[in-house]
Amino acid sequence: MKSLNIQVVDDSALTVKKITKMLEDMGHKIVSVSGTGKTAVFDYQYMKPDLVTMDITMPDMDGITATRRIMDIDKYARIVMITSHSQKQMVMDSIGAGALGYVMKPIDPEKLKASVEKAYAKKLKKK
């Protein structure tokens, strides 16, 4: 798969480092890191990444709301949720908001890779 420009959204600097390392090891490039939902929406408009990894629990705006806002801006946005929430309803809400995948923390690199590839392929079909 081609190298993607990815925006990482998470309020934990440590989680950002872990996700960044995993994605860079897969050959992707991190073009933006956002620590809150609001900055994620703002940064997305300027960076126009190929894919976004989105946390759910963040200060100021949660990841599901941020996903909805990004989808309002760009209906072709590719967003993969990366979160510790395991409730069915939370998964449904994320998918309903427009997320194309869901990876549970602690993050398994293989599951992240599969989810990123699946999300990228899904959106290519729609375009």
Added chain:
Amino acid sequence: MKKPEDIEHILEVIVDIASDFLKNEIGVEVQKTNQKSECSSYFRLKPYTALMSISGSFSMNVTFSFDTALIEQVYRVYCHELEIEDNERLEHIDETASDMINIVIGNSTSKLAHDGTVVQISVPIVINEASSLSIRDVNFLTTTLYTEFGDMMITAMPNSCDYGEEGERE
């Protein structure tokens, strides 16, 4: 959610997932556990404590309080592949505690939200180098997890909840 068995069940789920995290992600075995219920205005803390609030179909605060050697072992394993500058170390130990409580509570939510209601969890707060918390009229239930690197106390503090007698059991 005011029955003692509910609080015990919640703590049991959290303790099971925390034990699995320590074993599977960090390689640290929980050797034994000990549960204690208390009603006190004084809550003793270990050197590293992460606190999180749960709200929704039930409401409570949960703390993970670590001995220094244990959180440092968790940090060493959790961050072993990352390049971390010396000046980032303390911040990342805090974030390790914060990530751990976030993952454990987050992973517990589907089992805890038994009625299907969405449970919200707060952003974790880390308390460093405090020896105690002063609280008013709170009953809390603590399970201590013993490992070769030291202990970790997981405490559930229900909001406005009366349950059980003070006591201790293994």
